[in-house]
Amino acid sequence: MDTLHITDVAPRDGLQNQSVHLSTEAKLGLIERLVKAGVRSVEATSFVSPKAVPQMADAGEIVPRVIARWPQLRSSVLVPNLKGLERAHAAGAQEIAVVLSATETMNRKNINMGLDEALRVSEQTLAQAHALGLRTRAYVAVAFDCPFEGETPLREVLRLAARMYAADAGEVVIADTIGSAAPGEVRRRIAALRDVVPLERLAMHLHDTRGLGAANAWAALEAGVRRFDASVGGIGGCPFAPGAAGNLATEDLVLMAERSGLPTGISLDGLLDAVDFAEVQLERPLGGRSIAWLRRQRAKRLESEESLRQRGYTQFEEEKP
Ligand code: HMG
Ligand code: MG
Secondary structure: OOOOEEEEOHHHHHOOOOOOOOOHHHHHHHHHHHHHHOOOEEEEEEOOOOOOOHHHOOHHHHHHHHHHHOOOOEEEEEOOOHHHHHHHHHHOOOEEEEEEEOOHHHHHHHHOOOHHHHHHHHHHHHHHHHHOOOEEEEEEEOOOEEOOOEEOOHHHHHHHHHHHHHOOOOEEEEEEOOOOOOHHHHHHHHHHHOOOOOHHHEEEEEEOOOOOHHHHHHHHHHOOOOEEEEEHHHOOOOOOOOOOOOEOEHHHHHHHHHHOOOOOOOOHHHHHHHHHHHHHHHOOOOOOOOHHHHHHHHHHHHHHHHHHHHOOOOOOOOOOO
């Protein structure tokens, strides 16, 4: 059956821009809840400059602990350059993601390199990662609009995606960094992208700034994409892209997919536990567009289980969405 592959990027994208900085233990607590929910792939952290993103300063400690505790979990880490790769490899990372933006200004703001240099460094980092036997992903960020340069020309997105595929990136991740895409444009861009990157190697990374994250995911799904990034509770955003709000929430994506007959292997109740946990840690309300409804369903179910329990029943199954 057709299955959706979801990478939960909350531990990296979700936490990199929070005013509350989580402890290493709390980050592991979040990953633990994701694993319990059935998530099989996460982006665990990033090996970037701790001056640029202090929230990710404990990357070297996170990676070995994640791998030791959940050896079956696919965990990727973001690296912006060869130094990041070196640190990630030393920590035992098995998969890395490079980040290339499709405009000159976004690369400069994000990783302090022009586009040509960012492309060269991404290719070098991918080659070196492959030589070390690591799996790889390559982000093509601002693939729809750039907060500094406006609409990103499709031909530039195609050129960079093709270069990342030629560099043998295991997944080429098309990112709507500021959540400005709409379904028609997603369909149009994926239709062109599938000519330069095989569909099974394409992934979508959507932000939900305008409430169109799930609609955009649906457009990508209909265009044949089966690999998606999402972030539990909808947390996330690039600190160097003004207007970048949270990611498409994992719970919204799972609800939409499961209701549409596409299994994800992920439990919505489990995701709700992860959202509850993240809310306590980050000290603010979280959750995607479906959160209020999901919580009401859970409350109703718990109520009816309690009444059954009082009548002597003990076995309950999680209800399908
Ligand atoms: P720089 O200042 O140009 O770096 O920063 P540099 O090479 O000149 O080195 C300066 C100092 O940083 C040196 O240390 C280096 O050793 C150190 P010093 O001698 O001053 O003590 N350094 C590093 N330290 C740790 N890890 C490294 C590293 N590299 C150099 N990897 C740099 C360039 C790329 C490091 C910096 O700009 C940076 O870290 N940027 C991080 C950007 C970031 O994390 N952005 C958010 C993630 S991307 C995103 O969110 C988008 C995404 O979600 C997709 C989407 O939605 O579009 C993926
Ligand atoms: Mg992002």
